[in-house]
Amino acid sequence: MKIRFGYVANVLGLWDASPSKSFTFTNYSKLSKQERWEKLLFITAQNLKHTKRILHYNIAHEIELYRFSSLLVPLATHPEVMWDFITPPFKKDWQELGQLMEQYNIRPSFHPGQFTLFTSPKEHVTTSAVIDMEYHYKMLEAMNAHDKGIINIHIGGAYGGDKKATLKRFHQNLKKLPPHIKKRMTLENDDRTYNVEETLHTCEKENIPMILDFHHHLANQSEQGLSHYLSRIFQSWGHSGNIPKVHLSSPKSEQAFRSHADFVALDFVLPFFKMAKELNQDFDIMIEAKQKNLAMHALVEEISSIRGVKRISASSVEW
Numbered sequence: 001m002k003i004r005f006g007y008v009a010n011v012l013g014l015w016d017a018s019p020s021k022s023f024t025f026t027n028y029s030k031l032s033k034q035e036r037w038e039k040l041l042f043i044t045a046q047n048l049k050h051t052k053r054i055l056h057y058n059i060a061h062e063i064e065l066y067r068f069s070s071l072l073v074p075l076a077t078h079p080e081v082m083w084d085f086i087t088p089p090f091k092k093d094w095q096e097l098g099q100l101m102e103q104y105n106i107r108p109s110f111h112p113g114q115f116t117l118f119t120s121p122k123e124h125v126t127t128s129a130v131i132d133m134e135y136h137y138k139m140l141e142a143m144n145a146h147d148k149g150i151i152n153i154h155i156g157g158a159y160g161g162d163k164k165a166t167l168k169r170f171h172q173n174l175k176k177l178p179p180h181i182k183k184r185m186t187l188e189n190d191d192r193t194y195n196v197e198e199t200l201h202t203c204e205k206e207n208i209p210m211i212l213d214f215h216h217h218l219a220n221q222s223e224q225g226l227s228h229y230l231s232r233i234f235q236s237w238g239h240s241g242n243i244p245k246v247h248l249s250s251p252k253s254e255q256a257f258r259s260h261a262d263f264v265a266l267d268f269v270l271p272f273f274k275m276a277k278e279l280n281q282d283f284d285i286m287i288e289a290k291q292k293n294l295a296m297h298a299l300v301e302e303i304s305s306i307r308g309v310k311r312i313s314a315s316s317v318e319w
Contacts, residue, residue, distance in 0.1 A: 001279075006063055006296065007287045008067045019054060059104045065106070065286060095142070107149075111152045117129055118176075151184050153187065191216040213249075213288075214226075214272045245284045248264055
């Protein structure tokens, strides 16, 4: 099985390359109309420039998996701003990012924040979730990556502790999401509320691919072991045209088990790899460690030293 590795948003060791420089609405409100526009353009230009630098880093290190920052465009979804961040100012920049991904086979993804959810009983929360999903889709579309990129979210909370009612509301609220955006959507099990079994059942009902988070699974386990579900999790990707994707991290400590450590401990994730090997299915891994790309490189080196594992590029192996 072939496994490709990637990381989230920022490259450590690349000077002043944050793709997430921000601009608050409070500061926006203090400026004149012209100053507001100039500031929006300046910060977005910086974020896009740094993203391009990061993609070139990925190309140099043969990294074919990258999660873009959701903060590329300041105030893109704020109801009092919601400006056109694609045309005319940045159309060429988005296209250049897309061309790099196409040429070097880089798989893009986004992971909106915790408030982008479809379980809330409050209508404005669902409306905001739709707007945020549209924002992420527009970025994929601007990069001509809307046919292969994904937008990953969690199911959300269990309001009043009633998961059954909450999941029913999730299915109802999700109908408000345009079908072409839902097609790019994935769901991930979380570390407190919806475990692998519940998330997988929801994905199968909605025909949405499921991303397995192994660390979250161990923090919030299902009644049956992961081996009971893994084949079905991978199968949930069948209709999407993409190979399955998995998130890996390890705990900061036993006391802070849910928090991500700086690096990924091989002994923590090795049981997953052994389980996956039995299925012999190609898949991608997104590393969610604090040390970002450095943690990814370190894990690839460790895995490559295992007997029977063949390294086939700087950032991929064959097991």
